[in-house]
Amino acid sequence: MRTPLSPLLALVLIALASGCRRPAGSNAEDAGTRAAPEMSPRDTVTVKGSDTMVILVQRWAELFMKAHPEAKLQVTGGGSGTGIAALINGTTDLAMSSRTMKDAEARQVHQRDPQGPVELIVARDGVTFYVRADNPVDSLSLAQLKAIYLGDLENWKDVGGRDAPIIVYSRENSSGTYSFVKDEVLGGEDFTERALTLPGTAAVVHAVSLEKNGIGYGGGAFARGVKELKVRKEPQGEPIAPTAENVRSGAYPLSRALYFYLPRPATGVEKAFIDYALSSEGQQIVTQTGYFPVK
Incomplete structure (x- = not known):
């Protein structure tokens, strides 16, 4: 689990994030379909980071640019850590992250620009x-998942399956999903050396679809051609599926938020794009692409 932000940085994040959101009670326009926002000409807006979020953000960008041909957005993955590092060194305008920013990262962004970071x-x-x-x-169960990914359980028969070795797939350590699983499932301990590291969630899903004894993890939106396991909080507890209702309510034990991070309050194209992502139309796209809306 991450250490809480210092009071200064926590105030910066909260105050600035609220400044970037639509005012309460307003009818902010769906940027993909309504009146064009004020956007001054500029170079391409770069969006980099979480591989989990790439499908969603690329779809947002595609529809936003279709409605606003003057806007240029470039969306690439590489992992949450890669996106945040790019935000710190000034090589991306907006970072996608499937984990919260660490205190040290937030301090580096704040040193570069006293108005940041902004978390949404x-x-x-x-x-x-x-x-x-x-x-x-x-x-x-969470305990069984931990034992598998620590290397303490190595055969499917030990968890009610066939007598066969468990082939463990994982993500690279720059991945926010890797960090989330390490913190929330492994309790901060290291993954087994037997884990086969793959460069993206799509690669994990593909590998599992081919390997009958495999297990991997990632965002629910990528679960195509594989089976999603239900998770039990306790060894004999109720198996909980990662459905929209269970994720939104927090009943599913591995629910999480997906974030945009900026070095300063958004303006121009960046703000218009964020407003679109958080609009009713943008949140419908969240559902259509297999994620879950904020509201």
């Missing part, structure tokens, strides 16, 4: 564990 929750997600569709195991 733009969608929600449930980290899911995938197995191949023909795997007889339908659910695992």
